[in-house]
Amino acid sequence: MSGRLLAQTLRWQRVRLIAVVLAGIGWGLLIPVIYGAFSDVVRDLVDSGAFPAELMNFGSGSLFTLPGAITLGLQHPLAIAMIGIFAVGASATAVAGERASGTLEVLLARPISRLTLYASILAALLITVLVVLVAILGGMIGGAALQGITDEMDLGQIPLVVLNGFGLWAAFTTFGLAASVSFDRPGPAIGLSLAYLLANYFLEILGSLWTDAAWTQDYSLFHHFNPGSILTGDLQAGDLVIVLVAALVPIIYAIVIFPRRDLAAPA
């Protein structure tokens, strides 16, 4: 890995990262407030029979408990978009973008192997994803503290939430980067990575809202990150293994493919 390359890749992302981190903290702070304000209302609605309970779920989250609200906050499209900016957008364009613009050959004219380049970019992207995830979670804990409801969850489990969440988003990041090293233009890499993310998301949300299709959730990576369960002391080791394997497979693919690819002159 090249420290200079890693640092420069982080530098390219810094403005975007600062903006997203601030947005993430804001979003995180809001979740316990929403939970505090609407939890009882939602519960009353369900108890009155006006709405079926499953329609009050979103993914694996709900507004019935604070851990459920945290899950909801992390699976909400806003949170997906914030982390996805780096896990999908930045990763899918990282190599293919440089390839299309012609700067990749300027970089690779240095004594840097393609594996070093790949490892450095991957490390930088994983750092950005982790920072955004921690910012959102930090905001949620801060919001809970402000509301005085931190006792509704086991704060000791937070590192496991971070680990499981990082595993999930690392899977999308490594997929995006694997797509990026496979194409000469960023368009197809972005398309493929976005489709992968949306397919996983669709399966999770579909299964959570429609009980007959609940089986689809098992095929979604999002279903294997349930902060609500972890915060109540119920981490499924299998979930961790699945997301880590999902993160590892694209890495192996990229390590095999990237050094063997012909890098012809950019069009």
Place this chain on the structure above:
Amino acid sequence: MPVDGVGATITPMEGTPSNAVISTRALTKHYGSVTALTDLTLDVTEGEIYGFLGPNGAGKSTMIRTLLGFLHATSGAASVLGMDVALDSVEIRRLTGYLPGGIALYDSLTGEQVLDYLVDLQGREPRRRAELCDRLELSGSVLRRRVRDYSRGMRQKIGVVQALQHDPELAILDEPTEGLDPLMQHAFYRILDDLRSEGRTVFFSSHVLSEVERLCDRVAIIRAGRLMAIHDVADLLARRRRRVMLRWRGTPDMSALPGLEDVQVDGNRVIGMLSGEVAGFVRAIASPSLEDLTIEPASLEEAFLEYYAPGAEEQQE
């Protein structure tokens, strides 16, 4: 398949001169059904400026990219600075300076930041940067501007500096004067002259014949991926025919024009092509009735046009 430092087989390089900096043997590259290079064999020796000539799409960039490990040869072998391009491309690039054709730079960085970034990644001191920037008129204020504000010529100058700032043992330059104004082209030629006098090796592709004539010790001519010829430029120029125009007082004496071919007589004017030594010809025509004499300098153009002409490949085969 040999890859970027990942498991490869070394093909012995037979007949490589001991002072060869670049050697290829039957180097072939296919893209699917398209053949970009066919059986390319050449040697570039230490301290020479070697021109690699060919029309657009001839395979010049493919050859260069194969030497640097961007492309993997379909068959054949190549070595740079004594190292196998398939096995040691990282080490080769440590000792090499490369200017890609139509270089792309990071628009959001300043020229200085680009040079700092690239030399950091190179892992060598930018020993030549100050001198190169000075000769190419890249002042401090220019270097502090963002690349996005640069003209094409300025980008090319930065490209030249990034390729040579770390004082590489070998410079591989893909159409280096593209976008440079005539003044800067000459500054660049002088930089290459200095590199040659310091024993550095330069391999550059071009389709500008005048700069090849001006700079190169030897040239390889490539067309449709095939090597058409390798020539010593001085020999080639010595053997080329020169256009000669004479004007006589009275009727020209055609018996006193040794070595003149394709002669055309127009009144008291004679135009022809001279092959061979100029001095002997001038001595032979010296006469009080000779009013005017013009001998145009020998040019590579005619020689290269022979190779570029349609059907030239078949003739070579």
